[in-house]
Amino acid sequence: MAAPFLTQDFHIRWSTLTPEHIESDIRAALEKAQANLDAVIDQDRGKMNFDTVVLGLDESTRELNESWCLVSHLDSLCNSPALREAYNKMLPEVSAFFAKIPLNEHLWDLFVTYSKTDEARHLDPVRKRALDESMEGFIQAGADLPPDKKKRVEEIEAELSQLTQKYSENVLDSTNKWELIIEDVERLKGLPQTALDAAKADALAKNLGTAEKPAYRFTLKAPSMIPVMEYVEDASIRRQVWEGSCSIGRGGEHDNTELVWKILRLRHEKAQIMGKANFADHVLAHRMAKNGQSALRFVTDLYERVKDAFERETIELQEFRADNAHQDVDLFEPWEVAFWSERQRKSKYDFDEEELRPYFPIDKVLSGMFQLAEKVFDLRITSREVVYVEPGKEAPANVSAQPGKSGPVEVWHPEVKFYEVRNEKGVHIGSFYADWHPRDSKRGGAWMNYLRMGVPPSGERDRRLHLGLICGNMTPPVDGKPALLTHDEVTTVFHEFGHLLHQLCGNVEIPSLNGVSVYWDFVELPSQLMENFCWERESLDLFARHHETGEPIPARLFKKLIAAKNYRSASDIMRQLAFGKLDLELHMHHATDEGADLDKLSRSILKGCLMQLKTEQPTMARRFGHLFSSPVGYAAGYYSYKWAEVLDADAFTRFQQEGVLNPAVGREFRDTILSKGNSEDPAKLFHDFMGRDPDAMALLVRAGLA
CATH class of the missing domain: 1.20.1050.40 (Endopeptidase. Chain P; domain 1)
Known part of the structure; x- marks a missing residue:
């Protein structure tokens, strides 16, 4: 072609x-x-x-x-x-x-x-x-700007695009470079069977070990790394994995330290050329927060509200370990926190996340999520037959090129699926690809994007369809069994689906105002609102079914899930606030500290936000793709996750009060928020749905902190 x-x-x-x-x-x-x-x-x-x-x-x-x-x-x-x-x-x-x-x-x-x-x-x-x-x-x-300054801004943009791309490549390459091979299964005591099976299958795929004498391969990708940190009893293995995670973007040929300083300096220079004090003021002028100071004030205010609970949770965890390990109360090593947190949760609530896995086979999760979209938002989602063709090879003659044409739809990998979305009148409004499991050639994390911006019909113009995609790095299937997800992975799937709905429901005739092209601190509202459905009995029953028996989650297990929901919630909030604070402080007050010790600086910025540990952790900045893997991305905008969480916690109270699966409320959310894109001020859109301004207390109430 x-x-x-x-x-x-x-x-x-x-x-x-x-x-x-x-x-x-x-x-x-x-x-x-x-x-x-x-x-x-x-x-x-x-x-x-x-x-x-x-x-x-x-x-x-x-x-x-x-x-x-x-x-x-x-x-x-x-x-x-x-x-x-x-x-x-x-x-x-x-x-x-x-x-x-x-x-x-x-x-x-x-x-x-x-x-x-x-x-x-x-x-x-x-x-x-x-x-x-x-x-x-x-x-x-x-x-x-005058011509000379315009020219400099162009140069900065070009340089930023290269530096941030290099940063992103360093993260991917250093993540892929690291592996841990264990041949003695006894050393993996405590690791759940699903994680063991996945590690064995991964080793076999890399020609390590045999079916009779298996080896187990672990990587720094989340589905491999998290179970090790939470469950493996051998602390030396957890330490190796933690040290591996610290190597991402740090040291050697993939070191991102200099790139972080260069990116910060160029962003700061650009902001100053634009007449702003710093990059946060420049970026946030066109967001709900308006400037860096008000975003920082939001972070600090939330910090003050949760810090006592955060300190209390830390002491409780230290005391729990002391009692159970028969030792004095002491600081943790970084590779001990997730392990002892999981043990404390199990002891407090008799709840183990792994117990839920059998109820979350990915196909059931997706079909239930699509059912929820139909019940609540009046959308119909159907899958199309797909075909994978190797790059450069001839595709079958019957491959479909346009909607409405029969034949399979081509995808970029055998695991990718393709779906069509129709509204209540049966009108095709858009389609999307879904790609859920990790590969070495795929970047980490989960995300939504669009490949074609749709617009509704207008005058002479026909409807232009949206074309989107959702991707993640979820637990893969092993040995022909279905991929069984953790509850945390399920909420991630729902989160990205929320972004996708925002795009696909976009019904604004002007492309630049349509879909997810909204203010950055508003864009997480639909995605985070969708996560709430993963905690409600009514909605869970649509998709949480045992992969062998088809049974819903038993009442005793559901009770444990809800009881454990806010376990260490102050610590979770504090972690997000730490990311937001590091981001804002670097861009507002330290962008020109080039040559400063990045780890020491991060520690001083985050004093009080991080659990005190025996071994100090290297800064997240070297692998913080949200901030440094594109010219703007979430730079000076990471606070927006928590900002939008206030909005979503508050907005979801309407579903709780009027019916979790209430189609009238869902349809109103679709009509007042999902379909409107950036056609009106986001504060007004929120007000239209709730009948009032947001109430920050809703977030603390949901987290069990108020």
């Missing part, structure tokens, strides 16, 4: 997307986008209107956005040396192109001139917001 990355097929032909096409295809997309932009700029000022100016700009780069999105997506999921090289070659050019758009003085003049026209003054509210948001984006990117 010529120019596969420029495909207009809705069902993407992944096997054609090979690294050798990236450079030529993206160059062609850049040229076309530039020609489109020139046409927008050179239009007859006497005939300009909203469609030719605001929508014209949106549309001018759509094909480039979509083709580059495919390249970035493959970089995250099918990383290989050839792909990485091609991606890195084009990354600076693509970044520089997008950085130049808001700095183009002729384009900015066009927007300013249009904004003064009679039509612009009388736009309907949504179009008016689109114009205002576009102009705000121009100003925030430096449209008002």
